[in-house]
Amino acid sequence: MLTIPQCDPRAGYLAHKEEIDQAISRVLESGRYILGKELATFEQEFAAYIGVSHAIGVASGTDALHLALRACGIGPGDFVVTVSNTAVATVAAIELAGANPVLVDVDPDTFTMSAERFEVAIQSLPPDQPKAVIPVHLYGHPGSFGEILAVAGRYGVKVVEDCAQSHGALFQGKKTGSFGDVAAFSFYPTKNLSAIGDGGIILTSDADIAERAGLLREYGWQERYVSYFPGTNSRLDELQAAVLRVKLKYLDEGNHRRQVIAKKYESALSEFDLRLPATVPGATHVYHQFVIRANNRDELKQHLANNGIGTLIHYPVPIHQQPAYAGRIRISAQLEQTELIAGEILSLPMFPELPDAHVEAVCDHIASLERLAFV
Ligand SMILES: Cc1ncc(COP(=O)(O)O)c(C=O)c1O
Incomplete structure (x- = not known):
């Protein structure tokens, strides 16, 4: 594997x-x-x-x-x-x-x-x-x-x-x-x-x-x-x-490779019921992370782990809900989007040296689970 x-x-x-x-x-x-x-x-x-x-x-x-x-x-x-x-x-x-x-609170798209x-x-x-x-x-x-x-x-x-x-x-x-x-x-x-x-x-x-x-x-x-x-x-x-x-000296080259990987993820995953990262007009994304949103996030994370693929959640617990801050930190209005996305976000493998074959393997394993969700 x-x-x-x-x-x-x-x-x-x-x-x-x-x-x-x-x-x-x-x-x-x-x-x-x-x-x-x-x-x-x-x-x-x-x-x-x-x-x-x-x-x-x-x-x-x-x-x-x-x-x-x-x-x-x-x-x-x-x-x-x-x-x-x-x-x-x-x-x-x-x-x-x-x-x-x-x-x-945050914008749900970005x-x-x-x-x-x-x-x-x-x-x-x-x-x-x-x-x-x-x-x-x-x-x-x-x-x-x-x-x-x-x-x-x-x-x-x-x-x-x-x-x-x-x-x-x-x-x-x-x-x-x-x-x-x-x-x-x-x-x-x-x-x-x-x-x-x-x-x-x-x-x-x-x-x-x-x-x-x-x-x-x-x-x-x-x-x-x-x-x-x-x-x-x-x-x-x-x-x-x-x-x-x-x-x-190699930062721009590395960022460019991250953008190429992001494009590969986008074209392979666009047909599924996942939300892919947005880029606002006038911005260039450097994909420190490639973060998708999935209703079945925990199942998807486990499925990828079972197939040897590491993912992370950035971030699993919003700061206002963490023990060090909950109840004492000031929040302005409800943080409903923040709370919602914490249960849905998943950071896929992303670093410049990630080979194409590995990007394709990640997409294939996501596809195998997401296709099942359709039947
Ligand atoms: C958004 C953000 N702010 C601040 C920091 C803090 O950086 P450092 O870990 O170098 O202290 C990090 C890094 O973890 C970060 O991702």
Whole structure:
């Protein structure tokens, strides 16, 4: 029986093994492991790739969000609107900054924030309290981002883009991460651009936000050993930066392969009673995940597992229903779409090195179950 993983971080290393091994050796031999040349160069290269002026490498995507919020001046008592159908990190980062998360519902087609619900949430919050919104470009797609930016602009709400899943995705011809006041990326090993451990980066074209984020990541030091305000230790290390510099060269190629795989899934699965991922006009999806909706999701997941095919659910329990948050986190109106999709979504195998034969095997096994559902 074939074994097909849902994701395979090792394949991304093996595809460029020689170059990555050389980059790792270069760092090991340099003796400079923190805040050196590799990070400074990667920061410049990634900022140029996304189309912003400043980049600050940090230890994780969670830290990138947390420090981006603080660098924007968001802190205790302030409100940050986001969604419940996201990685828990989005909400954890808001609380790390001392702010109050406010969760709103998503669009059923794109699984991303409903602009209408965002506006309702903003209208329900105290007018004088500073606010931010974190649109999450979930699964590699910016969703109703244009409308969200318009609402944020109308109400003076800061925009912190969560780009942990959208490296290279476009909206109206520009990269996600170049629209908001600031953006946060993760380089967790399964991401479209991934490190060999944890990593993240803050991007902005605002020089003041960049300066504050740079100080926050290293104890608030303006000069060595002297803190001007309380910061933390969150630095993207040289080893990760060197590996990311190699992988950045292949990001577009990897995203293109993800799009080819997505097309294969779409053409093989369109005849069945499944909902396939939508792409809004003006957006380019980079398919961090290929997420379908199925009424018989649990049966389908089990059927694929019985045939050696790995799938995942992103995310099985909405954040407002998780024990750490249930009953105490603020939600704006009902989150009915969020609750509905949690029982129906399924992430199929998706990574650039996934061979065509494996994509076809996944489709065949889905077809064999779905055809049975018709008889
Ligand atoms: C949408 C989203 N936001 C934030 C994060 C946090 O990133 P990290 O795992 O690097 O802290 C992740 C990654 O898991 C994510 O998928």
